[in-house]
Amino acid sequence: MIGKQLGGRYEILGRVGGGGMAIVYKGLDILLHRHVAVKVLRQQYVHDEEFIQRFRREAQAAASLSHPNVVSIYDVGQEEDIHYIVMEYIEGTNLNEQIKEKAPLQVEEAVHIASQICDALDHAHHNQIIHRDIKPHNILIGKNGRVKVTDFGIARAVTSSTITQTGSVVGSVHYFSPEHAKGTPTGEQSDLYSLGIVMYQMLTGRLPFLGESPISVALKHLQEDVEEPRKVNPLIPQSVENIILRAMRKSTSERYRSAKDVLSDLESCLLPHRRNEPKVNFLDDDELDEEKTRVMPALRPGQYAVVEDDDDAPRAKETAPLEKQKKGWVKPLVWFVVLMALVGGMWYAVQYVQEKLSVQRVDIPNVVDKPLAEAKKILEDSKLQVEADYQNDDVKPKDIVIQQSQANNQVIVGTTIKLTVSAGPTSKKIPDVTNLKLADAKTKLISSGFDSKNISIVQKFLEAEPETVTSQKPTPNEEYTIPGDVKVELTVSKGRETFKMPNLIGKTENEAKTLLSVNNLKLSKDGTVRQPSYKQSKGRVTKQFPFEPDDDVMPGTEITLTVSSGLPPEAGQMTVPVQIKPSKEGQAGTAKVILSDAAVENSEYQKLTNVTKTETLEVKLVVSPDKDATIQIRGDNIQNDSITITYKNYQDQKSGNNQSNGAGTPPNADTGTNGGGKTEQPATPASGTGGASGKPAKQGSGGTTPPPTGQNGDAATAPAGNTTGTGGKNP
Structure with a gap:
């Protein structure tokens, strides 16, 4: 597939993943010049109508959704036997890979991811789409942190059947809901059950149900209770555990009703007042079953009286003679009058006794949430006694006042009312986070209830490893009551301080020592090492160890200096006369003399201007056994020459051999004076026309000629040796 074009528009660049039904490739939309993800149905299913329909259903389900947390569908098509979907390409990874790398995730990060998944599910459910396969593999996380839900391959509309084929279900068994595992119709709450498992895995690093086979895992979803997340990871707040437990209830009646309810809970679960909320309790299913078997007392004959209906009463009175009925009202009337008199007398007697023995009663005022002093005054004004606990x-x-023993009632005057009064929050000790990494220290403090906004960081250069907490304020084990009000200051090491090593090369010994002192560096025990040097004059630094210039170095580091003791004994110091000729006599030119020898490389020895006739320049140089000297003459209207002086020339000159390679002294040669007052023949070019020429040195008048100052500052004038001209122009 790599390199193939689909629909004449989408070029396949490479494979990025795959699942049981399809393979996902990274592609390039040639028309819009953007990267896309191309999902291609596997070849073994291209003739299976069931899989083709499921593949198309994914495109239809996802295309009907438009949400920032749902992967967008751009196009769908078929080319020969290739069925493909073109969708948004997410540069990043999936949640499953992040769980493998970092699990358990930080509580804040897990809640943030779950909230975005929940937002996507709420949108899908609102559009009557049930995902049915929520798992970390189908949750993509972009580099910007945006969470995207993908793979609606087994999604169905709410009104359609959820059973793929008789006796089987489709989905990922570790994330099944119980109703999904049984093959019964699934709804919005099935997705919420799967979301609960995803949250469980993010915060504990493991799945709630494991088994040797998919069937055993499915049975555990139906039969076994999940191990509480806080037993696996005690850092999970109780409020977050409550969300997971409610989402994973086996009975749909005890789960969240909608994704919107879960999202609302997630948005507030990390607030300080919710972190330590009570653990959620669920009624046992047996308590809700009205048809469960109960123990009841047996019924015995005659235990309950039979109430006769008025219609069944004897009607004998109806047949009584009319005369008896007329005479029967007198006796009841008499008894009624007597009875009323007795009742009136009794009522009067009771009122009299109550008036004599009456006890004064008062209403109990409600003083909950009032300060103790105010509550006492209110109760005492009502003639009540107060006892505070x-x-x-x-x-x-x-x-x-948290609560009171009685309220909204009447009691006898003088009754004692017991008040439960707050003694303030329970005193706790500030956790010790010293010697922890900064991220771990902050996690420990936040999990203890401290507000992240009240945690300040002070970074210092210290001996401890970078990002290590070295001290804290308040100090460990100091007591506090309300963690959200405590401000914590953490001192964090930035590691040892470093700065750029100064360049000591070429400095005098005293200058180098001063620079070391200024930069808080030390001279090592070895002090300075003196060695001969071609490059630096006597007394100047030639090497610094162990740090080169601009290396990162820490204060107090010991440095060893290597100082030049002058030129090596074998160094050959020479003064060579060089003729500079204009191209045409009388025509002014400009010349540069470039010198390369054992001490310098391509150094401009001297610059001459307005050269109108042949001039002789004495060039002081140094040769070594493995480094010759080269004198180049360059310029405008000047004969460009190049002269090479070898170490053999120096040896010949030193031994008194004034000729090299059989060449004699050219006519009109300049003369030079050697260091010992002895007349020497100057060096003569071995070949070519452009060589340097010189005259015999003049006889000294006693003693030695004072040494000239050369490149090294301590070079003495050497007798001119033989030179070898290269002839011709310098290329």
């Missing part, structure tokens, strides 16, 4: 409370401030 203190207890710690993480919500109510100190000296605030």
